[in-house]
Amino acid sequence: MPRVAVIVAVALALSAAGCGAGNDGSLPYHPFDPGSGHSGDYGSGSGADGGNVPPGPPMCVEAERRCPHTFTYAGAGGSNPEKSVTLIGDFATDGWTVGAAMAVTGTQWSVAVPAPWNGQVTYKFHVVYQDATEKYLADPANLTQVDDGFGGKNSVLTAGTCTDWTCASTAISCPGGAVGGFDWRDAVMYFVFVDRFVDGDPTNNNPVVAPLLQTPANWQGGDWAGVTQKIQAGYFATLGVNTLWLSVPMDNTDSTGIGDDGMTYTGYHGYWPRDLSKTEARFGTNVELKALVDAAHKAGMKVLIDYAMNHVHKDAPIYQAHMNDGWFNPLVVNGQNCVCGSAACSYDGPMAKVCWFEDYLPDWNFTNAAARAYSVQNAIDWITGSGFDGFRLDAVKHIEVSWLTDLRSRLTKEIEPVSKQHTYLVGETFTGDQALIKSFIDPCNNLDGQFDFPLRASMNSVVLERQGKMTDLISFMDSNDGYYGQSVMSTFLGNHDVPRSIHFAEDTPAWSDVWANGKDRAWTNQPPLVAGTSAYERVALGMALLMTNRGIPLIYYGDEVGMPGAGDPDNRRFMQWSGYSAGQLLLQGKIQKLGALRTAHSALRRGTRTTQASDDDSWSYLMTDGNDKVYVMVNRSDADKTVGGLPVGPIKDEISGDMLTGPSVNVPARGFRILPVP
Ligand SMILES: [Ca+2]
Ligand SMILES: [Ca+2]
Ligand SMILES: [Ca+2]
Structure with a gap:
């Protein structure tokens, strides 16, 4: 199917689905809470926290590793001293044209640049003197030289290896920020919905008691101590997960509120922030949050917080103090309550940035510079206080872009020089509109990427629901791959705002519209655990596609075992930790294998894809990054298929362990094979 047709279908489906899913003021367009204030209780230890962040060298193939090397040039000084010295060479793509400016101490000039792993750097110095004369000089202190092709000489450095390498090439680095560091293309993310994950400390549970409040909308006891237990037990590592997304950590109100569905809710989800400078007491203390981040970093994992x-x-003190001075948008506009989605204020259009999600959720006015500065400072405080590696930012189309660009600017200038890595910002714009999603992506000024909702729609439709043809998905992905430019998108099948992915994969899907919000069964007739194995096989197939392509695959907690659940809050049941069915174990086992293969093969994380063969139900493709080659074969049909596209001869499927013979092999019904080239 041509890409245009897919987009049209998506847009129609979205408008049909409407945007009113959220009850907690957080859903389809929900937000997170803004932070601000001074995290005074976060660490008198101050900026040193960021320095603890990098856990060991990042993952990258040797060809992409760079070792820091300091080049020096001894200036002559005297009556016509050097005014500037620039290192030029092949150490960077613009190394010969732009070079690296050297700093001077006395007459000694120096600059550190990343040198290729066990490779060579060809270079010289461009010296400009006080009288404006200039020279291009080979390094007088390095006798290894080659002709420069212009009658002069270039110096040649043979670089070695190192233990503190960075990953170069296309790892994002922004002017003034960190160079190298963790390459976010290597991330596999898991969304820990903290209240529903592990109750590590029953003494902090403190559920709210209120009339009409039911358990699914109340606090259920999960906390950071529980998450730390799972990090230390290696649970995430077994899934190949190296990045956690934690639900909002700020203090939330103890009040209840009425959702769009008329039901009574608490702030268990974190999207009703109260004191922006404090942690949510039901999740734990500052010390416990920091312990979680430290445990993650020790285990080589990154941590993003929902913000x-x-x-x-x-109830927020900041609102109480500023409700009448322009820091917040007024609720009443032209005599009507401007609640998002109401007749007075649509979720889209001119009022989208100023409407209130609910009449109890005051909306920041970030056209007010003081309010914006306060909020951005709070976000910075959370980073410096607990050493987080980035943010998941909610509802980005409902705030002023200046908030995002201000945050990015401060992260680049203040955080990255300490953390030594690029700070990852992933946004949520719940839409099928690719252009709208793309409009916020600009890794040095705005977001690194966003959640790829259009990809989810195509994946759920073609793979889980088996609508259309496999070639529809292939066409979409081929057009989607480069659409967002320099970006690191997050790819996913499910999240906390949509029905659990297992239900789209049932033999008869519980919802036929991939954009369904599942609210029709959120409080009554909730779906039970899905029987059998076929639905689990289809979810595994979807995950296989995500885990063998670029982007940061996201696992929504519980989806690795196919937990059931309709729309919010039924899609947020407490995590199931035992008593798995055969189907659940099958899915979990396949995701573990996929995680290990993605970790082992850079081609799957960073490679480019070439379709080898395809038909209505199957797809065979090659992922390659120049160092690594992996064949992937998928079959969505309910019958085995013979699929081609492999090289001639023996090759091993790492999923089944089968030794096969190309070019054509059997791929089981609802199955997939992953075959690295040794
Ligand atoms: Ca607890
Ligand atoms: Ca609270
Ligand atoms: Ca807003």
Whole structure:
């Protein structure tokens, strides 16, 4: 199917689905809470926290590794001293044209640049003197030289290896920020919905008691101590996960509120922030949050926090102090309550940035510079206080872009020089509109990427629901691959705002519209655990596609075992930790294998894809990054298929362990094979 047709279908489906899913003011367009204030209780230890962040060298093939090397040039000084010295060479793509400016101490000039792993750097110095004369000089202190092709000489450095390498090439680095560091293309992310994950400390549970409040909308006891236990037990590592997305950590209100569905809710989800400078007591203390981040870093994992910058709860002290001075948008506009999605204020259009998600969630006015500065400072405080590696930013189309660009600027200038890595910002714009999603992506000024909702729609439709043809998905992905430019998108099948992915994969899908919000069964007739194995095989197939392509695959907690659940809050049941069915174990086992293969093969994380063969139900493709080659074969049909596209001869499928013979092999019904070239 041509890409245009897919987009049209998506747009139609979205408008049909509407945007009113959220009850917690967080859903389809929900936000996170804004932070601000001074995290005074976060660490008198100050900026040193960021320095603890990098856990060992990042993952990259040797060809992409860079070792820091300091080049020096001894200036002559005297009556016509050097005014500037620039290192030029092949150490960077613009190394010969732009070079690296050297700093001077006395008459000694120096600059550190990343040198190729066990490779060579060809270079010389461009010296400009006080009288404006200039020279291009080979390194007088290095006798290894080659002709420069212009009658002069270039110097040649033979670089070695190192233990503190960075990953170069296309790892994002922004002017003034960190160079190298963790390459976010290597991330595999897991969304820990903290209240529903592990109750590591029952003494902090403190559920709210209120009339009409039911358990699914109340606090259920999960906390950071529980997450830390799972990090230390290696649970995430077994899935190949190296990045956690934690639900909003700020203090939330103890009040209840009425959702769009008329039901009574608490702030268990974190999207009703109250005191922006404090942690949510039901999740734990500052010390426990820092312990979680430290445990993650020790285990080589990154941590993103969900950050809600669109609004606060009306109980928030910052709102109480600034409700009448322009820091917040007024609720009443032209005599009507401007609640998002109401007749007065649509979720889209001119009022999208100023509407309140609920009449108890005051909306920040970031056209007010003081309010914006306060909120951005709070986000910075959370990073410096606990050493987080980035943010998941909610509802980005509902705030002023200046908030995002201000945050990015401060991260680049203040955080990255300490953390030594690029700070990852992933946004949520719940839409099928690729252009709208793309409009916020600009890794040095705005977001690194966003959640790829259009890809999810195509994947759920073609792979889980088996609508259309496999070639529809191939066409979409081929057009989607380069659409977002320099970006690191997050790819996913499910999240906390949509029905659990297992239900789209049932023999008869519980929802036929991939954009369904599942609210129709959120409180009654909730779906039970899916029987059998076929639905689990289809979810595994979808995950196989995500885990063998670029982007940061996201696992929504519980989806690795096919937990059931309709729309919010039924899609947020407490994590199931035992008593798995055969289907659940099958899915979990396949995701573990996929995680290990993605970790082992750079071609799967960073490679480019070439279709080898395809038909209505199957797809065979090659992922290659120049160092590594992996064949992937998938079959969505309910019958085995013979699929081609492999090289001639023996090759091993790492999923089944089968030794096969190309070019054509059997791929089981609802199955996939992954075959690295040794
Ligand atoms: Ca607890
Ligand atoms: Ca609280
Ligand atoms: Ca807003």
